[in-house]
Amino acid sequence: MKKTMKRVVAGALALSMTMLMAACGGSGESTVSSGSAAQPSSGSTASAATIKVWVSSGAEDDVYRETFEKMESELGITINDEYYPKDELDSKLQVAPVVGDSPDLIVADYLQMPAYYEAGMIQPVDEYISEDLKSDLLQSVIDESTYDGKMISTAQFDSGMAMWANKSMLEDAGIRIPTSYTDAWTKEEFEDALAKLKANGVEYPLYIRQNKPSSLYYTYMPVIASFGGDYVNRDTMLATGTLDSPETIAAYDYISWLCDQGYMNPACDYEDGFYGRKESAIALLGHWKYTEHVDALGDDAIIIPIPDFGHGVFTCTGSTVWAMTTAAVDNGVADAVWSVMEKSMDPEYITLVTDFNGAIPSRYTVMEADPELQEGGRLYLYREQLEANIVVLRPLTPAHMTIYSAMESVMADVIAGADAAEALSAAAQSIDEIIIENGWNIE
Incomplete structure (x- = not known):
């Protein structure tokens, strides 16, 4: 995304949000931050935090519910997860910063993220993700998670399409x-x-x-x-x-x-x-x-x-991604949100969802452990196509x-x-x- 485009869109969105808040009798203050990268708090703890997660509803809803329930126990974080159809989620997110109801974490189609990023709603995670984890990710997952030169999301899987x-x-x-x-x-x-x-x-x-x-x-x-x-x-x-x-x-x-x-x-x-x-x-x-x-x-x-x-x-390639919002930074729960995002990339949680939906694990090490993705396996074609790079992306x-x-x-x-x-x-x-x-x- 070119900088000129970003300035035009962000400026227009900021103006429209200001006007809407004034019409609603608001104070003129917004929960949308500047979008600059947040540094993880040195020595901070994510435990005892409460975070709000909005999920684009789909076949994996029950898997996500199980995931968040297990994470609450493991991380000591209260996770309030809510599920909405894609169109409804998009409508809610368009007005969420204005009405002060933004989630701290979004789980949705990666193609929805550019618009939210341009609106100042998405927090880049470059300062959080480790090089060890990033180097284990499929290139297609890095590509879908990168926008405006920044990594703005993570993904547990890439799609398989045939x-x-x-x-x-x-x-x-x-x-x-x-x-x-x-x-x-x-x-x-x-x-x-x-x-x-x-x-x-x-x-x-x-x-x-x-x-x-x-x-x-x-x-x-x-x-x-x-x-x-x-x-x-x-x-x-x-x-x-x-x-x-x-x-x-x-x-x-x-x-x-x-x-x-x-x-x-x-x-x-x-x-x-x-x-x-x-x-x-x-x-x-x-x-x-x-x-x-x-x-x-x-x-x-x-x-x-x-x-x-x-x-x-x-x-085709592209999948559901997990993105931290700038509201999480403003709410002081960025570390807690990242702990959830990072935990979602553990092999246990990746296989929990891919065993259900048959998708391609986002990490090479997890993919190598799946017999169905080895040559002769039921899903090997998905892997073969991805590694052959015969992919077409929807317009980002x-x-x-x-x-x-x-x-x-x-x-x-x-x-x-x-x-x-x-x-x-x-x-x-x-x-x-x-x-x-x-x-x-x-x-």
């Missing part, structure tokens, strides 16, 4: 099963596989989580990249000309084609089409359905690479929620039968209006 498949269904239909990104299906092979599955009695061969189009902002991105498209131009950070390019349109037209062929169910409003109802043989989903897939399908639950649609095979920008919301609508509309070119053109224009208005593409 396609889940029902091994027996593929074998029964006489379909070749790729085991590496290097032997992924071509577009033609993929379509042949779908046709064979359909002819073999599989009602809807492909499940792409039609009931939750917001998640397709992430899971469909490797497909978009393989068609040669993207959400924004990575140089200008604007959408027009890229989101509505022929390549991106082709990727979304493909969804319409899949629906027209009867290969996916556009009216699907449930989660278990692949692993429960078994009406699908392939699911475009990442690691987060690991437990459901393995519990329901056993050895039939395998992962295979996303096909090559013409521009190569891709996966304060405009993340703007793009995310727009693409949720586009995906829902296209699945429902809307024209992809029209939907993408309208989305590109609306996204750029907001980006330009806020100066989010200024270098």
